[in-house]
Amino acid sequence: MSICELLSASRHYGSGPTLVKALDNFTVTFEPGEFAVLSGPSGSGKTTALNLIGLLDTPTSGLVKIDGQSTEGLSSKALTEIRGQKIGFIFQSFNLVPVLSAVENVELALHLSGLNPKQTREMASESLTQVGLGDLLDRRPNQLSGGQQQRVAIARALVKKPKLVIADEPTANLDSKSGNQVLDLMRQLNEEHKATFLFSTHDPMVMERARRVVKILDGRLLADETQGV
Ligand SMILES: Nc1ncnc2c1ncn2[C@@H]1O[C@H](COP(=O)(O)OP(=O)(O)O)[C@@H](O)[C@H]1O
Numbered sequence: 001m002s003i004c005e006l007l008s009a010s011r012h013y014g015s016g017p018t019l020v021k022a023l024d025n026f027t028v029t030f031e032p033g034e035f036a037v038l039s040g041p042s043g044s045g046k047t048t049a050l051n052l053i054g055l056l057d058t059p060t061s062g063l064v065k066i067d068g069q070s071t072e073g074l075s076s077k078a079l080t081e082i083r084g085q086k087i088g089f090i091f092q093s094f095n096l097v098p099v100l101s102a103v104e105n106v107e108l109a110l111h112l113s114g115l116n117p118k119q120t121r122e123m124a125s126e127s128l129t130q131v132g133l134g135d136l137l138d139r140r141p142n143q144l145s146g147g148q149q150q151r152v153a154i155a156r157a158l159v160k161k162p163k164l165v166i167a168d169e170p171t172a173n174l175d176s177k178s179g180n181q182v183l184d185l186m187r188q189l190n191e192e193h194k195a196t197f198l199f200s201t202h203d204p205m206v207m208e209r210a211r212r213v214v215k216i217l218d219g220r221l222l223a224d225e226t227q228g229v
């Protein structure tokens with residue numbers, strides 16, 4: 001069973017002369033365990049597509065399926081529930097809470113999961129240890145480098161062991177060395193957790209790191225290629 005599918009999905013903004021087809025009749029399917037990139041220039045529709053797959057937005061027409069389940073017509077509460085259970089997010093700008101420590105930022109993802117504080121702390125610490133930050137648990141974001149902050153974000157995305165991890169331009173705010181380390185880590189976690197990693201980029205160097213490259217231009221599917229890496 002596929003982990004996520006966009007089926008003839010469109011997302012239009014505005015109408016008449018201001019109509020923007022951010023995504024236009026886009027069909028793509030990802031299988032469990034994939035390490036795939038969505039690539040295209042700025043404005044091509046990457047974020048729009050990832051927001052639909054991540055259930056942060058709904059299509060103007062077409063269908064989004066997660067783990068075999070159609071999400072059509074679901075309430076925002078139901079969508080939030082699926083998101084919480086199955087999807088982890090990593091953002092370009094890390095999106096960490098500045099006043100919280102690394103471990104507290106990761107713990108936020110476990111909020112409402114019914115675990116006691118001790119269990120929560122253990123799971124968050126373990127997740128940070130996995131991304132190589134086991135000895136920086138108490139640092140706040142401004143006491144960490146960009147690459148380290150993105151590692152905290154990765155730990156937060158993975159702490160609930162989601163089937164699908166979505167990363168929108170995760171290396172865009174990093175220098176190439178830190179960006180490569182983040183990609184190495186994502187790939188390692190992809191292999192260990194068997195979670196599907198779906199990330200976006202407009203950087204050809206980053207694109208080369210994916211096993212599958214889905215190219216998007218003007219909201220349309222341009223190419224879908226598997227490469228041997
Ligand atoms: N909320 C919005 N309102 C109007 N147009 C939007 C909105 N969000 C995105 N767009 C437009 O949709 C297109 C695709 O945007 P986006 O998905 O952000 O591209 P990318 O992530 O590849 O840079 C762009 O032309 C953008 O201006």
Ligand SMILES: [Mg+2]
Pocket residue numbers: 046047048168169
């Ligand atoms: Mg974008």
